[in-house]
Amino acid sequence: MRAAIELQGLRIDFGAARVVDDVSLTVERGECVAIVGESGAGKTLTARALLGLTPEGARVHVDRLVVDGTDVARLSERGWRAVRGARIGLVSQDALVSLDPLQRVGSEIAEPLRIHRIATGRAALRERVGQLLQRVWMPEPERRARQYPHELSGGLRQRALIASALAADPAVLVADEPTTALDATVQARILRLLRDIVDAGTAVVFISHDFAAVRRVADRVLVMRDGVVLESGPVADVLDAPQHEYTRQLIAATVHEPRPAPTTSAPPLLLAAGLTRTFGDIDAVRTASFEVTEGRTLGIVGESGSGKTTLARMLIGIETPDAGTLSWAGERRVQFVHQNPLGAFDPRWTIGRSLREALAAGGVPRSRRAERVTELLAEVDLDPSLAARRPIALSGGQRQRAAIARALAAEPEVLVLDEPVSALDPSVRERVLRLLRRLQEQRRLTMVFVSHDLDVVGAVADDVLVMQDGVIVEQGSVSQVFADPRHPFTRELLEASRPVSP
Structure with missing residues (x-):
């Protein structure tokens, strides 16, 4: 039985720089092979080469590339169009960008069926689209097929993208960081779905930095x-007994020891009572009551749509509660660190100019x-020469540290951070988390840390709020809540984020 993918001697150059050097892999039917590494490792370029989708300006050489029995090493773009979708499909990281915002979900999934003449006629297409949505466990498939991508949650969009990739029944599925931006429980469902697809006989190439x-x-x-x-090797061998020092460093960066419980008590810096925020007929936050203790870190966890970001925005005054009270102990300077620093910085300004602007605002x-x-x-451990660069010229980790520097310019006593490390590679994420812990000690900062990553929250937070559908369903010290969760949703979150034993 032939392999679904045979790749030998892949090399990719941009000008004089070789960015992928002599990569080879084989993937059997019913097997999932993961490619891991940090940004710039070449893993996404390798995956895209399997589909003939390398960027303009790349020079690609390959000794051998066979997809589902077809030699594609020398195919023209026209030849690739017949292979993509029919023999090999792609699931990207950002489903909102990958799905056509002007097409309904059903039409998007039907497109490869029409292109490859798998189903014709409105009734046949509708039936096949329904089957595909059921295969990816899409709730209410008929209603979802009539919706546009922006009307679906992140997890449902990712299911729609997987259904589209599977439409022509390809032998190979390339999944490029398909769960990076998803909540723990949604991520667990998508991973179970991908594993079901593998077990049904499809070969999957899985690109990730999440061990x-x-x-x-x-x-x-x-x-x-x-x-x-x-x-390279079996997952259990490589992850439990890594041979290369770099692999050991990557794995070590994903393991966080829970933060020890504070040994001294401190007064509350903020008291929140009955906070409620409504958008239209949706209660984003309902009757939230909690306190933030001076010098400590409060973690806020929950799925997308749980209300955690709305709650954080009320703490910094961007959103005004419809009901309830926020009481600070005296005048406090509060600064916000966004999830996406590239979008938060003015792209036309250098980092230095953005920092000077923040300093001017701080007097x-x-x-x-x-x-x-x-x-x-x-x-924040950045070279001063980076002040002359614009945000786009910095790496993700450098941009996040620059965003923290800008927040510190106003000499805040409280930092509110919304998913500050969710898009970062493991070792970069660990450096940013160490930086935040150091800054908290040196500046005696109080922090509110919003995240869907319970492992990260366990490493940086002293106390935690667990939110579901706008309601705080559980709260307390991290050590208490994580060791003995009382609410079923908290237990589900913890189970979904727990590493699986081989």
């Missing part, structure tokens, strides 16, 4: 760095601003 996800879905794993495969004299920019960048 817990790799454990759940993959049979074998390749570890890449700087375009080279450093280590720092003009004569001191250049010096303070250098000091702030050093404080």
Whole structure:
């Protein structure tokens, strides 16, 4: 029985720079092979080469590339169009971007059926689309087929994208970071779905930087760095007994020890009572009551739509509660750190100009601003020369640290951080978390940390709120709530985020 994918000697160059060097892999039917590594490792370029989708300007050479028995190594773009979808499908990370915003979900899924002449006629197409949505466990498939992508949650959009990729029944599915931005419970469902697809006989190439996800879905794993495969083998062998030092570093960065419980008590800095915020007929937050203790970190966890970001926005005054009260102990300077620093910075300004603007707003004299920019960048472990760059010229980790530096410019006593590390690679994420812990100790900061990653919250937070459908269903110290969860939803979240034993 032939393999679904045979790749030998893949090399990709941009100008004089080789970004993928001599990568080879084989994927059997009914097998999932994961490719892991940090940003810039070459894993996505490798995956895209399997579909003939490398970027303009890339020079691609391959000794051998066979997809479902077809030699595709020398195919023209016209030849690739007949292969994509029919023999190999793609599931991207950002379903909202990948799905056509002007097409209903049903029409999007029907498109490859029409292109490859698998079903014709309105009735046949509708029936096949319904079957595909049922295959990916889409709730209310008939209603979802009539909706547009923006009307679906992140998890439902990802299911629709998987259904579209499976429409022509390809032998191979390439899943490029398909669960990175999803909540723990939604991620667990998508990973179960992918594993079901593998077990039904499809070959899956799974691109990820999440080792817990790799454990759940993959049979074998390749570890890449700087375009080279450093280590490969069965998942249990590589992740439980890594041979390469880089693999050991990546795995160590994903393991967080729970933060020890504070040994001293502190007064509450903020008291919230009965906070409610409604948008139309939707209660985003309902009767939320809690306190934030001075010098400690409060974690807020929950799925998308649970109300955690709305609650954080009320704490910083961006949203005004419809009911309830927020009482600070005296005047407090509160700053916000966004999830997406690339969108939060003015793309036309250098990092230095953005920092100077924040310092000006904080009342720092003009004569001191250049010096303070250098000091702030050093404080967040960035080279002062980066002040001359625009946000797009920085890596994700550098941008997030620059965003933290901008928040610190106003000398805040409270930092509210909304998913500040969710899009970062493991080792970069660990550096940012260490930075936040150091800054908290040095500046005696109080922090509110919004996240869907319970492992990260367990590492940085002292106390935690668990939110579901706008309601705080459980709260207390992290050690207490995580060790002995009382609410069924908290138990579900913890179970979904727990690594799977091989």
